[in-house]
Amino acid sequence: MSLFFAVGSPETELSPEQIRAGLFSALDKLGARKTVLAVPPDFTRMHSKSGELTELIWEYYGNALVDVLPALGTHKPMSDKEIVTMFGATPRDLFRVHDWRNDIVTLGEVPGEFMHEISEGKLDYSWPAQVNKLLRDGGHDLILSIGQVVPHEVVGMANGSKNIFVGTGGVMGIHRSHFLGAVYGMERMMGRADTPVRKVLNYASEHFGKELPQIVYVQTVVNKNAAGKLVMRGLYIGDDRECFERAAELSLKCNFLMMDREIKKAVVFLDPHEFRSTWLGNKSVYRTRMALADGAELIVLAPGVHEFGEDAAIDVLIRKYGYCGTPETLEAVKHDAALASNLSAAAHLIHGSSEGRFTIRYCPGHLTREEIESVHFEYGDLAEYTAKYDPAKLTDGWNVVDGEEIFYISNPGLGLWAYEGRFKD
Known part of the structure; x- marks a missing residue:
């Protein structure tokens, strides 16, 4: 068990040349691989930055890179345009599609007593x-799990073994891990590396990982610099827990803004290329909720949002129940078999x-007022609210618009915001 490469700090801005050299030095230490x-x-x-890293991995291994399996989880398969945009010259014929309902094997079960x-x-x-x-049956001699460590609503800090057991996971595993995080309490978990869901993933790695080829994690920490440009602050590569933990420690310094006062009005922009459903777009809710004052207003500018769930069955359940709160949702789980069998939706x-x-207040590009209000959100007209809160004119952080102070976030997926009085160890 080793850490093959580790560099990073809140001030670091890794150049493409440094990223390439760091990655290749780690891969050199692994020795020759065939599949x-x-x-x-x-x-x-x-x-x-995982797309660039994947392209570099293809450059390094050439024909020995035989499969690229994006960790879709419950998301829709990537389009050819998305693959080219994200992964550059990486050959299109290497890409496989993860089907979370059908292409699954179970390595073992985390016992109910542990849960x-x-x-x-x-x-x-129990948790499968x-x-x-x-991953198990493909005949590979190395699995490279690539991704960004960042605060996360389900597991506390994204990545590490989550990329394997959730990103390429199956129906039952995804549902039960999501529900565990929800009933334990999202606000108790976000921004923390040691959580109940993480304990489950670690248990699975330690007890069942031997059924898989060697897994090496390539972990990034990314945020914006003073000029507003996305930069890589850290790169950690290894096959043990230290790799994730080192990245998580840096991510908290880079991606977690602890605020000395609460936000009364927040405006969050959802890039239409990235956020096309409330399933994804609700990061605007998750990542800001600990910074919002009682009675605050969260305005979500969502030009690309055209659906609720990316999975058809989950979309139906969101439309049926809406975002109705914990007590009503838990009660519905008791009485609706469809919701009980789709616990990640709950x-x-x-x-x-x-x-x-x-x-x-959701301002969607492709959903009606009736649809938005039916799921217990307030509706906002996108053109009207974009004219008033123009993303092209606002800067991340505090702004004054028509004499009113607002807090603007250009991408909720890049961090976590919390008022210090709501975030307690």
């Missing part, structure tokens, strides 16, 4: 350690609710 599988994120994590303990008695089901069958409904504490 390599790369598992990067999909287009919804375009800003992770009961880490959930503080809230849950007692599921991965895409290509978790999403909990995550996306303000629990009556603040107003969420």
Whole structure:
């Protein structure tokens, strides 16, 4: 178990040459490989720098890179245009599609007793350690798991083994891990590397990982510099837990803004190329909720949003129940078999609710007022609100618009915002 490369600080801005040299030095230490599988994120994590890293991995291994399996989780397959945009010259014929409902093998089960303990008695089901069958049965001698470590609403800090057991995971594993995070409490987990969901993933890695080829994690930390340009602050490559933990430590310094006062009005912009559903777009809710004051208004400018769930069955459930809050969602799980068998949808409904504490005003490009209001959001006309809160004129952070102070976020996926009085160890 080793850390093959590690560099990073809140001030670091790795150049393309430094990234290439660091990655190649780590791969040199692994020795020659014949059949390599790369598992990067999909287009919804375009800003992770994983596309460039995957292209460099192809440059290094050439024909020995035989498969690229984007960690879709529940997301839709990537289009050819998205693949070219994100992965550059990486050959299109290397890409495989993860089907979370059908292409799954179960490596083992985390016992219910363990789940009961880490959930503080809230849950007692077992958790299946599921991965895409290509990982176990593809005949590879190396798996490179690539991705950005950043605060996350389900697991606390994204990446590490989450990329494997959720990104290439199956129905039951994804549903039950999401629900565990929701019932434990999203606000108790975001920005923390050690959480109940992370404990489950670590258990799976330690007990069932031997069924898989060697997995080496290529972890990035990314944020914007003073000029507003996305830069890589850290790159950590290794096959043990230290790789993730080092990246998580840096991510908290780069991607977590602890605020000394609450936000009364926040405006969040969702890039239409990245955010096309509330399933993804609700990062605007998750990542800001700990910074929002009671009675605050969250305005979500969502020009690309045209659906609720990316999965058809989940979209139906979101439309049926809406973001109605924890008590109503948990009650619905007891009585609706469809929701009970899609627990990640139930978790999403909990995550996306303000629990009556603040107003969420969605301004979608392709959903009607009736659709937005039916899921318990307030509706805003996109043209009207974009004219007033123009993303081209606002800067990340505090702004004054027509004499009113607002807090603007250009991409909620890049960080976590919290008022110090709401974030307690």
